[in-house]
Amino acid sequence: MYSFEIGRPSTVADAVAALGKDEAQALGGGQTLIPTLKQRLASPETLVSLTGIAEMKGVCAEDGALSIGGGTNHATVAAEASAYPALAALAGGIGDPAVRNRGTIGGSLANNDPAACYPSAALASGATIVTNTREIAADDFFDGLFTTALEEGEIITSVRFPVPEAAAYMKFEQPASRFAMVGVFVAKYADGVRVAVTGGSEDGVFRWSAAEDALSANFSAEALDGVSVDADGMITDLHGSAAYRAHLIGVMTKRAVAAAQ
Amino acid sequence: MVEVTLKVNGKSVTKSVKGNTLMTEFLRDELRLTGTHVGCDTSQCGACVIHVNGEAVKGCTMFAAEADGAEVATIEGMASPDGTLSVIQQAFQDHHGLQCGFCTPGMVMSAAALLKDNPKPTEAEVRDYLEGNLCRCTGYHNIVKAIMAASGQDVSSIAAE
Amino acid sequence: MPKDHGIGASPKRREDVRFLTGAGNYTDDINVYGQAYVHFLRSDVAHGKITKIDTSAAADMPGVVRIFTGADFEGVGSIPCGWQVTDLHGEPMKEPAHPVLAQGKVRHVGDPIAAIVADSLEEARNAAEAIELDIEELPAVVDMKAALADGSALVHDDLGDNLCYEWGFVEDNRAAVDEAIKNAAHVTTLELRNNRLVANPMEPRVALGEYSRANDHSTLHTTSQNPHVIRLLMGAFVLGIPEHKLTVIAPDVGGGFGTKIFHYAEEAFVTFASKACNRPVKWTASRSEAFMSDAHGRDHVTKIELALDADNNFTALRCDTYANMGAYLSTFASSVPTWLHGTLLAGNYKTPLVYTNVKAVFTNTVPVDAYRGAGRPEATFQIERVVDKAARELGVDPIALRRQNFISEFPYATPVAVEYDTGDYVATMDKLEEIADLSGFAARRAESEKNGKLRGLGVNCYIEACGIAPSNLVGQLGARAGLYDAATVRVNATGSISVMVGAHSHGQGHETAFPQVVAEMLGIDESMVEIVHGDTSKVPFGMGTYGSRSLAVCGSAMVRATEKIINKAKKIAAHLMEASDADIELKDGQFSVAGTDKSVAWGDVTLAAYVPHNYPLEDIEPGLEETAFYDPANFTYPSGAYACEVELDPDTGKVTIERFSAADDFGNVVNPMIVEGQVHGGIGQGVGQALLENAAYDENGQLLSASYMDYAMPRADDLPFYTVDHSCQTPCTHNPLGVKGCGEAGAIGSPPSVINAVIDAMQSGGFKVDHMDMPASPGRVWAAMHG
Secondary structure, eight states, X not given: OOOOEEEOOSSHHXXXXXXXXXXXXXXXXXXXXXXXXXXXXXXXXXXXXXXTOGGGOOEEEETTEEEEETTOBHHHHHHHOTTSHHHHHXXXXXXXXXXXXTXXXXXXXXXXXXXXXXXXXXHHHTOEEEESSOEEEHHHHBOSTTOBSOOTTOOXXXXXXXXXSEEEEEEEEOTTTOSEEEEEEEEEETTEEEEEEESSBTTOSEEOHHHHHHHHHOOSGGGGTTOOOOSTTBOOBTTBOHHHHHHHHHHHHHHHHHHHO | OEEEEEEETTXXXXXXXXXXXXXXXXXXXXXXXXXXXXXOSSSOSOTTEEEETTEEEEGGGSBGGGGTTOEXXXXXXXXXXXXXXXXXXXXXXXXXXXXXXXXXXXXXXXXXXXXXXXXXXXXXXXHHHGGGOOXXXXXXXXXXXXXXXXXXXXXXXXXXX | OOOSSSTTXXXXXXXXXXXXXXXXXXXXXXXXXXXXXXXXXXXXXXXXXXXXXXXXXXXXXXXXXXXXXGGGGTTSOOOOOSBOOBOTTSOBOOOOOOOSSOOSEEOSTTOEEEEXXXXXXXXXXXXXXXXXXXXXXXXXXXXXXXXXXTTOOOSSGGGSSSEEEEEEETGGGHHHXXXXXXXOSEEEEEEEEEOOEEOOOSSOOEEEEEEETTTTEEEEEEOOSOHHHHHHIIIIIIIOOOGGGEEEEOOBOOOOTTTTTSOOHHHHHHHHHHHHHTSOEEEEOXXXXXXXXXXXXXXXXEEEEEEEOTTOOEEEEEEEEEEEEESSOOTTGGGTTTTTTGGGTTTTBOOSEEEEEEEEEEOSSOOBOOOTTTTHHHHHHHHHHHHHHHHHHHTOOHHHHHHHHBOOSSSXXXXXXXXXXXXXXXXXXXXXXXXXXXXXXXXXXHHHHXXXXXXXXXXXXXXXXXXXXXXXXXXXXXXXXXOXXXXXXXXXXXXXXXXXXXXXXXXXXXXXXXXXXXXXXXXXXXXXXXXXXXXXXXXXXXXXXXXXXXXXXXXXXXXXXXXXXXXXXHHHHHHHTTOOGGGEEEETTXXXXXXXXXXXXXXXHHHHHHSTTSSOTTTSOSSOEEEEEEOOSSOBOOEEEXXXXXXXXXXXXXXXEEEEEEEEEOBSOSOHHHHHHHHHHHHHHHHIIIIIOOOOBOTTSOBSOOSTTTSOOOOGGGOOOOEEEXXXXXXXXXXXXXXXOOTTXXXXXHHHHHHHHHHHHHHHTTOOOXXXXXXXXXXXXXXXHTO
């Protein structure tokens, strides 16, 4: 690692102030950033740890929505998001237990790894990403690989998920990293079904509109018969071809719908 | 440099650390607690698992500065002061749950965290919980068996032996 | 009743206490006063010419002690290869120079170019970034067949081509084998790749060099399976340090699996640099660095043909293999595809004619060398896959086809130059059918199918040659060292015993198992015996631990040394009891005179040896310490039969191991608990190779699976509980313990049964797939099923 200073503010305001300095970078749970720092792929002068900010932690159900503090770790979401079981299950399947005790929802969304789980939940739920300055709809938040609508120094303070009538997340793990080779989050709301896919696309998380249309008309796995994703634009790597990933998206979506019944 | 004060295995420690000092470096180099091992640099192998405020975390993926005020437990604190092994440690020895010993501290720390939350895990739950702990020697058979035995379950019917 | 002590008992491992309490002493746990740290600047291209390297700015960076480049190692020896293979024309293999730091060219991603010694690792890394380096990239040689084509780029320009050697075995059989294949009633042909693996012991490699000007002595602490071999290779061939001025210590080592046998550049570097800088120098590999600097394993591309007569008897087998050597010849690289592979191609079968052709090829990849099993897994995989394929083609039961062709009389001289001393392949197959409940498979398959899954059953046999030896034979075959081992039994005055052994324990439990043997021979308590290993200044000599040799070879030396102790102790006892040597009996730690009630205790005799007041000084020396070197008469031949049941999800291609059973014949067993643990671990690695692991390069020589993010290590939830059995025991006939070796069996015996099961599952679902290469990872299985 390069040398850097580390600060651990206890309020969002202090964190924002600290991030205003040159070459300052926010540190969530660090489960992605620290390995990146070890490879010297990032060289901040100051890291602003968000782990000491109590106001950014916690899960709270209110008015048909679930609000989760940006600094809430995956284990806490898994244990406390019982109002949104599919989301709790997703959180309980990220990484491994030790990673879940450190990694945070805000860190995961801000990083927008193309194979991360949380972006699919946020997108499929039409979640609202709340920062220190504004609220951003999930549809406007994700902007391709490792890129989001966040400005420099902007912190995700919480994420608000409208709780659906039914939902499920199905992940097919890449055998080495155990990240999603394909992960599909299906959420059924009164006004329609949303389907978001992570892991598959070269452009990161995306909504699968053909599946959404079919499932909004008929929320059953059979409704997806004949609906498929174009392999163009899907990832090909050591672990599978674009065609395989496109196929898996269909399989995982059907399984998610079946599980959400 | 930043000053941190924390409790390690019940003992209070105050040290000045660099911003980029990892918990593993702090424990191994500053405190000479070399039982916490480093087996990878991508947060996957779990040889470095320690407990911070009672939760299992990967010591290689946390900065020492972030542990200010925390209670940290490492493998060195698992046995009684008189050397008597903990139930989990003893089960690992009884069931040959280790060979080269390098992954063992992380395995024991993960097992302790599992049994705290789930005192009678099934085989599948043990295997699932160990997702972040790699062992290259045992094929996991005797590790899983040892953890189930440590939870008080009868493992005599498990294949082999 | 199982025994509670001695040979055949399973006492708890004594080494566990330190490992379980964090008190192990691994190399990275050792720090010495004043130590500096080295960071290696490694090539990020597979092949290139170094056109500029300027370290002057970097050398002025804070904390830098000194920066070394290839130029600093001119006049220093080349990293040697320990085995010279003679090709089919009678010529020696080509041996390229392997400098400690690259000179002129880089030949694989990870090839070290410069070494920065600094007060801290961070400062060394900072300085590395300030080195001005220009590399003119050259076309990378990656594919082995393309490497041998005219016009290929050359890994080593001075060699003229990329062929290390072409080996034929037994060359005299070649024409007869080809004739038999031509005239066969049926020939089954299979083309396959034995996937490249990275050994990945959980402890990355570490080396700490320490030089003392006071007595001109170098000490190297290193993560090695064989410290004496490192002392020999590094001292004699690379750095020119005589043995009495060089100590090599391998303390607790966190797994080896072959990849810690070899002498590596980093070991030579820290030893050299600690003298040059007059400071201790330490290197600790990161896992990412391990992926590009630890020798890899396997990587054979093979065509195998099995000929059968009209009655399904095997009549001939031919194997044509391309074996990847990587960019340089690692310590035992040349022996793996030849003597550790070609000699095993009879397998468990009485095939009368066998021929192997091996082309060893240089490529711009990390060197390839022995990994758990080394050559024997490759041989077993080919044979057991082609036999299974033959059974399918002929419509016969694969187990019946194997049984029909089993070798049944021993000793058996194979057509590939080795003689199996003992074995009972029918017995292990019978045992396997019992423990694997093969008769229940159909019902289990029906249950899987009810859940939308395909289920497959795969079975295979294996034979391996362990305890590699004898020295005069391996010398004729090209080994540049003897393959005996040594042990010194030092009986202390009060009767406790230190046994200095040349074997090295890095997970195998020698500290527990070896005392069981000595204690049983002497009739004393095991706690009185302690094993000392891993330090050339304490252990007289030894060849180390690999090839499942520790107990069969070093254990035999220990037995011989203990026999010498008993002989001498009996003379002392005879003197004390005024009897004849010939009448002395030793039982339960008591020496007695046959036919009398006279006896003296073990401790009385040992004390007399060191306090020789009443002692036959005119006949024997005081003291009680004996050394034995043991050179085996033959290899040992463990064998067995394995069965794997898989479930395959046809929608995703995901394969899960549902059952795994292993029936092994290891001859006599000293500690069943440890033996079973070794088999478990071997199966874990073998299943890893079959389902998960794959070290893949792209066409530019970039390693695609360069961390655990892409190299799939087996995890606890990838594997089931195994059923293992070692009750079939045909003792080895030529070593004193009758033991055969168990360390590699699981890794050798398990991959074919997994793939046989995967093929069986696919075929049961109507997919016309008769082979797929490992690993059977979901994406690859799905691709195989869907063309």
